[in-house]
Amino acid sequence: MATKTKIEIRQLYKIFGPNPKQALQLVLDGVSKPELLEKHDHVLGLQDINVSMGEGKISVIMGLSGSGKSTLIRHLNLLIEPTAGEVLVDGIDVTTYSIDDLRRLRQSRMSMVFQKFALLPHRSVLQNAGLALAVRGETRAMVEGEARKWLERVGLAGYEEHYPHQLSGGMQQRVGIARALASNAETMLMDEAFSALDPLIRTDMQNLLLELQADLHKTIVFITHDLDEAMKLADHLVILKDGYVVQQGDPQQILLYPNDPYIEDFVSDINRARVLRVRSVMTPTNGAGLSDTFGEVGVDDTLEDVIARSGGETSHNYAVVQDGAAVGKLDMKDLVRALVPRAASAPGARAADLN
Amino acid sequence: MGYYDGVFDALGLRDWCDADKVQGPMSMAELMARVRGGAVENNWWDIPFPSLDNLHASCQAIGRTREMTSAVEQGFLDIKDSLKFVLDPLTQPLSWLLDGSIFVFGQTPWWIIIPLMLLASFYVSRSVGITVFVALSFGFLGFIDHYGFAIQTLSIIFVCTVLCVLIGVPIGIAMSKSDTFQRMTIPVLDMLQTLPSFVYLIPLIFLFSVTESKLYGIAIILYAIVPVIRLTDLGIRLVDKDVIEAANAFGMTPGQKLFKVEIPLALPTIMAGVNQTIMMALAMVVIASLVSAPGLGELVLRGIRNLELGVGLVSGFCIVLLAVILDRVSKASLARIDGAQRH
Numbered sequence: 001m002a003t004k005t006k007i008e009i010r011q012l013y014k015i016f017g018p019n020p021k022q023a024l025q026l027v028l029d030g031v032s033k034p035e036l037l038e039k040h041d042h043v044l045g046l047q048d049i050n051v052s053m054g055e056g057k058i059s060v061i062m063g064l065s066g067s068g069k070s071t072l073i074r075h076l077n078l079l080i081e082p083t084a085g086e087v088l089v090d091g092i093d094v095t096t097y098s099i100d101d102l103r104r105l106r107q108s109r110m111s112m113v114f115q116k117f118a119l120l121p122h123r124s125v126l127q128n129a130g131l132a133l134a135v136r137g138e139t140r141a142m143v144e145g146e147a148r149k150w151l152e153r154v155g156l157a158g159y160e161e162h163y164p165h166q167l168s169g170g171m172q173q174r175v176g177i178a179r180a181l182a183s184n185a186e187t188m189l190m191d192e193a194f195s196a197l198d199p200l201i202r203t204d205m206q207n208l209l210l211e212l213q214a215d216l217h218k219t220i221v222f223i224t225h226d227l228d229e230a231m232k233l234a235d236h237l238v239i240l241k242d243g244y245v246v247q248q249g250d251p252q253q254i255l256l257y258p259n260d261p262y263i264e265d266f267v268s269d270i271n272r273a274r275v276l277r278v279r280s281v282m283t284p285t286n287g288a289g290l291s292d293t294f295g296e297v298g299v300d301d302t303l304e305d306v307i308a309r310s311g312g313e314t315s316h317n318y319a320v321v322q323d324g325a326a327v328g329k330l331d332m333k334d335l336v337r338a339l340v341p342r343a344a345s346a347p348g349a350r351a352a353d354l355n
Numbered sequence: 356m357g358y359y360d361g362v363f364d365a366l367g368l369r370d371w372c373d374a375d376k377v378q379g380p381m382s383m384a385e386l387m388a389r390v391r392g393g394a395v396e397n398n399w400w401d402i403p404f405p406s407l408d409n410l411h412a413s414c415q416a417i418g419r420t421r422e423m424t425s426a427v428e429q430g431f432l433d434i435k436d437s438l439k440f441v442l443d444p445l446t447q448p449l450s451w452l453l454d455g456s457i458f459v460f461g462q463t464p465w466w467i468i469i470p471l472m473l474l475a476s477f478y479v480s481r482s483v484g485i486t487v488f489v490a491l492s493f494g495f496l497g498f499i500d501h502y503g504f505a506i507q508t509l510s511i512i513f514v515c516t517v518l519c520v521l522i523g524v525p526i527g528i529a530m531s532k533s534d535t536f537q538r539m540t541i542p543v544l545d546m547l548q549t550l551p552s553f554v555y556l557i558p559l560i561f562l563f564s565v566t567e568s569k570l571y572g573i574a575i576i577l578y579a580i581v582p583v584i585r586l587t588d589l590g591i592r593l594v595d596k597d598v599i600e601a602a603n604a605f606g607m608t609p610g611q612k613l614f615k616v617e618i619p620l621a622l623p624t625i626m627a628g629v630n631q632t633i634m635m636a637l638a639m640v641v642i643a644s645l646v647s648a649p650g651l652g653e654l655v656l657r658g659i660r661n662l663e664l665g666v667g668l669v670s671g672f673c674i675v676l677l678a679v680i681l682d683r684v685s686k687a688s689l690a691r692i693d694g695a696q697r698h
């Protein structure tokens with residue numbers, strides 16, 4: 001099932017400082033980030049980023065503080081101009097847009113949700129939710145109708161006349177999401193949208209997002225520094241470090257086969273049983289028949305589900321079914337092995353025979 | 356015969372110095388020297404500072420300080436006519452506004468003005484306490500026959516404050532948008548704020564006749580406009596960067612950003628500036644009575660000039676009363692705006 005590419009970033013570089021073009025040449029000649037900062041007084045924000053984001057998918061960009069996540073996402077709607085490289089949205093490079101085109105892109109094709117909510121404190125919840133439409137100059141009836149609809153959708157019916165400061169953080173971010181959805185843009189950028197919320201509310205919001213996404217199929221670019229959140233939401237995971245992409249791909253594969261000590265560190269603390277799914281550890285049968293299986297499990301069940309079902313017994317095999325048809329075999333021994341983080345020294349070995 | 360004779364001789368400038376030797380009027384110092392016997396002693400303890408006057412004593416070609424000041428005066432007088440030609444029509448509306456507002460406020464009967472004033476104070480402050488205080492104060496002012504003077508003072512402050520806001524807010528916005536413009540403007544604002552208030556009056560007196568109201572109008576506006584400019588600039592620069600970024604991310608035009616985000620969010624700070632502007636206008640309107648600004652300042656001046664202690668003190672107290680009213684009402688409206696958008 002090939003997905004269309006919605007956003008494509010090609011050879012993107014961003015250097016902060018008084019003379020970025022000149023510093024770019026140094027970087028292309030192999031000067032490292034610390035050296036560039038120390039000797040030339042420029043900050044290497046992003047280097048050689050190449051990422052494709054599928055239409056209707058959630059692409060998650062993950063990295064530690066200062067790795068350039070915010071810088072990267074702001075290139076998509078050109079809140080930050082690249083030093084070099086292209087950002088293609090629907091096949092057209094946004095860096096070539098005129099001011100008006102860019103404004104239209106921001107008003108109706110790409111909306112954004114912010115870490116600190118960034119609501120207008122002097123406007124009611126209803127007015128905040130309708131911001132994008134009001135900016136576009138829609139009629140008042142239309143603005144309020146849409147705003148009301150989306151507020152209800154995110155569970156804030158009845159709060160229309162409140163002001164942002166009267167709401168809790170979680171509710172404020174719901175307004176932020178309603179504001180982004182009400183613009184009816186196909187793409188939604190979310191910069192650490194849930195990082196300022198406490199863990200329970202954060203889980204609620206993640207579920208809300210997944211629920212909305214199941215209906216709306218937006219192209220979502222989501223930024224986080226939390227691996228659990230990334231694993232839960234991502235269709236495509238991009239891991240950034242010091243401004244470059246360390247690894248990207250299917251999140252389950254990254255978890256199973258990290259190709260860098262940095263990522264190993266990242267994944268070592270995660271509850272693998274809860275995150276990994278059967279499809280990532282099964283052996284595909286490619287249509288061949290199955291014998292002596294103990295029972296059936298779904299491809300998207302988590303390993304935790306399977307362990308609960310097996311009652312801890314590790315000698316069984318299960319048939320893996322998807323839409324009623326058997327697609328693979330799950331050996332409990334493989335499952336147990338997958339629970340232990342592997343050293344990154346042998347990347348690709350298993351990955352090759354799985355793919 | 357001056358101390359520095361030797362210097363000019365050594366430099367070979369003697370001819371130049373004495374070229375057009377005229378016996379100008381003597382300075383006080385010269386006169387004293389002549390009276391004392393004239394001879395200049397070459398005593399190192401008494402080396403005179405090489406000032407214009409002292410250098411003049413040795414070299415006639417160098418002007419004296421008095422000639423310098425009269426040159427400044429002459430220079431000012433020379434450009435005065437052309438300056439007046441430009442400024443006069445430009446500032447004429449100010450005279451009309453001031454005279455008009457003093458006339459309207461003065462002619463409207465007190466039983467209309469006072470209730471209107473109370474309504475206005477309630478509308479901006481939304482506070483019964485403050486409105487009652489305003490009512491009592493005006494009752495007192497009327498009772499001691501100072502109502503007319505107070506109304507004149509208030510109408511001048513009203514016109515000047517409105518103009519300060521109309522001129523100052525756009526300047527403040529421009530400063531917040533351009534660092535270069537801010538760098539250029541700040542020294543001017545610093546100067547306006549540090550110049551003693553009397554000094555404003557000097558060039559203005561030359562430029563306009565003392566009978567024109569715009570004379571004191573300009574002085575008040577120049578003096579009082581500074582805080583509203585500064586605080587507009589500050590307020591807009593302090594608007595939450597995240598909110599500005601959101602405004603950009605949703606494709607707001609610069610105009611939408613300014614009127615729907617920046618000005619509303621900067622409003623509490625701008626209002627703090629307006630409050631200070633009102634207070635400074637009140638301070639200046641008293642001083643401006645020197646150049647025939649009517650109102651309570653006139654009475655204070657009479658108190659000083661005629662040594663009428665009572666008149667001066669009572670009108671001084673009335674000014675304090677006005678100051679408290681203006682401050683309380685504008686602060687209350689500020690607090691109201693502030694409270695409406697706390698987050």
Ligand SMILES: Nc1ncnc2c1ncn2[C@@H]1O[C@H](COP(=O)(O)OP(=O)(O)OP(=O)(O)O)[C@@H](O)[C@H]1O
Nearest residue numbers: 016043045063064065066067068069070071072225
């Ligand atoms: N305007 C700027 N001028 C100079 N350096 C900048 C600027 N903006 C970002 N940087 C630098 O670029 C790097 C990446 O910053 P960025 O804000 O993208 O990180 P981040 O991954 O979003 O971090 P966080 O998780 O803390 O938000 C940092 O080293 C930062 O110091």
Ligand SMILES: [Mg+2]
Nearest residue numbers: 069070071192
């Ligand atoms: Mg960030």
